[in-house]
Amino acid sequence: MIGSLVFNSSSFAKRVFRCSSLEAVAPLFATIISRLYSNVEKVNEDVKSNTTIVNEIDTEVGTLFKRIVELETRLENQEQYSRRTSLRFHNIRVPIDPRTGKIPHPINTDIYILQVCNSKLGLNLTVNDIGRSHVIGKVKNGKSQVIVRFLSYRTRSKVYTNKKALKGDADGIFITENLTQYRTGLTQKLSDLKYNHKIFAYWTSDGRIFAKTTEKGTKKLIKNYDDITALETTTDDDNQQQEPDLSPGTTNQNSDENHNNGTY
The missing domain is CATH 3.30.160 (Double Stranded RNA Binding Domain)
Structure with missing residues (x-):
């Protein structure tokens, strides 16, 4: 910046060459330095001001980010709560169309769920205990996953509590919660x-x-x-x-604590 002010000014060069002593040039340099110092001070003030603004923005962004995390957590909790009466039944045998290899629709999955609950879990449920059930996911070896929404939490809890009866099931049927x-x-x-x-x-x-x-x-x-x-x-x-997990599909690993305690 000094070079720009000094050497690019023809009037300044002429004045320097007209001076006969250093004492005559010194006031001119002092004026230039004073102006440059003022400019530097202004730049420093601008930098400090901008730094303050950036810090305020960072703080605001941090606050907003925390708020977003809180809202996402509340939304996720609410989504899970909406599934409190649902369960997933795995490895349920379903009919397959031999021509297409797909499940023919419509299919009454309520029947298969009641068979598992009553015959394998020893319960006494009726179709009136089920709000809705349907196949979810792909069919593999004639088996599929069925998601069930029971009409009451108590019925759902009863089924989930008795799921231990499926241990060692010949078809490999097991029950998990309907998680997000x-x-x-x-x-x-x-x-x-x-x-x-x-x-x-x-x-x-x-x-x-x-x-x-x-x-x-x-x-x-x-x-x-x-x-x-x-x-x-x-x-x-x-x-x-610990022994390796031989049944990775189940969420109850080496524990008898997988139960519903009536709270969420």
Whole structure:
């Protein structure tokens, strides 16, 4: 900037060459330096002002981000709560059209659900206990997943509590809670940890997810992936002695605590 002011000014050059001593040039340089100093001070003030504005914006963005996280959490909790009367029945045998290899529609899945609940779980349900049921997902080896919405939470709780009767079922039928996509991802991650001996057990209850790192350890509520990361970093010699998970489809791993306690 000094070079621009000094050497690009023909009038300044002429005045310098007219001076016969350093004393004559000094006041001119002092004037230039004073002006430059004023400019620098102004720039510094602008920088400080802009820095303050940026900090205020960062604070506001941080506040808004926290608010978004809170709203997303409330929305996710509400979505899970809306599923409180639903369950998923896995490996249900369904009719297949031999020509297309697909399920013929319409199909009365209520019948298959009642057969499982009454014949295998020892319950006494009727079609009046079911609000709606339908196949979900792809068919594999003549079996599919059926999602069921019961008319009352009590009926749903009764079915889920008695699901232990399906252990060792010849068709491999098992029942899980109807979790949101986010919570399903959490249980899949926990399943991997269980298989790799990083945790002892995990299970779900009323849409909530719990896990233990050891058999006698304290159960931990899993709300997000940060909670799972905390489990992964837990070191315990007992974790290295667990058997591999032979039934990755079930959310009740080595635990009898998978039950409904009437709360959410």
